[in-house]
Amino acid sequence: MLAAYSDYDRHYQKPSKDSALKVTKEERLALKGNYDLLDSGRPFHPLRAQLLAAAPNKKCPMCGHRDVATLDHYLPKAVYPEFSALSRNLVPVCPYCNHEKADKLGDELGRRFIHAYYDLLPDIELLVADVVIDSSVFVKYRIDRPNGLVDPVVDNLEYHFTALKLNECFESEAFDELTGRAGAFHYQYEYNGGEQGLATMLRVEAVSERSKAGVNSWKVALYNALSRSRDFCNSGFRLLSRGDWDF
Structure with missing residues (x-):
């Protein structure tokens, strides 16, 4: 033993x-x-x-x-x-x-789950969100590997993300976050600088969350993506609620 x-x-x-x-x-x-x-x-x-x-x-x-x-x-x-x-x-x-x-060990490529005690992710943005504006606001998550990056830990992260279905998990959390903050987005746009004011607020949220949870938090990825989306900051945020906001 x-x-x-x-x-x-x-x-x-x-x-x-x-x-x-x-x-x-x-x-x-x-x-x-x-x-x-x-x-x-x-x-x-x-x-x-x-x-x-x-x-x-x-x-x-x-x-x-x-x-x-x-x-x-x-x-x-x-x-x-x-x-x-x-x-x-x-x-x-x-x-x-x-x-x-469960009892999964990894896949046929030799990739495995991230071990919380041993595996240290590189301090770069790997988890990203994509914002799609259609009939509503949709957020999709993925692992974005920088071109040319060779790192077995990132290989394992890609397997980890897929095997645990973290995209579904994070998308559900993002929906709740967006609907819960809809009023704040409306207020910022109307009273604090319009499109640019809302984008600034979203960047601040991303920086704040990063200081608490690190660069690859689902919430950091969400606010980074929202702040970079002109469609969201210009008018897309209005799709989060059909009601009128009275401040």
Whole structure:
């Protein structure tokens, strides 16, 4: 077991469908059962509490905005029972990401999920939003890889984004954000500088959110895209509400 623990880094970087530890069926079940020791009233429960409390701002590191409520086995205990109670393998996440990730290890290209404890994204804009003005305001999210950038972490981010269906998640959040802020957009346009005033407000929102959540927050991407959209800042914002605003 100690040898397996010391070899964890190699396994998380290139997950395999087979554990390197050769054990019997009974031993496998016993190793998986070690995770139960983190339950309330069991010997390792303080470890569970410490791991959940360690998430920055109590937000899930896999999606970046839902509250953490459970622990995910980065290397699934169904495949790697030896790591079922290893703290480095237990990541505080939200129930949605835990469910979507399940026992997936990666894809045929060798890409895997981002590991919150080890993988550091480059400090550049990778998550972007596209604003489409039609009968309403639509926002779509994607990973935009700079031309010529060779980085295995970004490869993994592309897989992570797709496997967790984060585009759907972020688009839903963006809709709620836009409808909730519609009145503020109207007020800014009417009383604080029209199109340019609204664009400035949106840029300030993006900078403010970036200071709190980093460059690749869904909300930063949203406000960056809105501030750059002349269609939105000129008149598109009016499509967020059919009512009259009386300030």
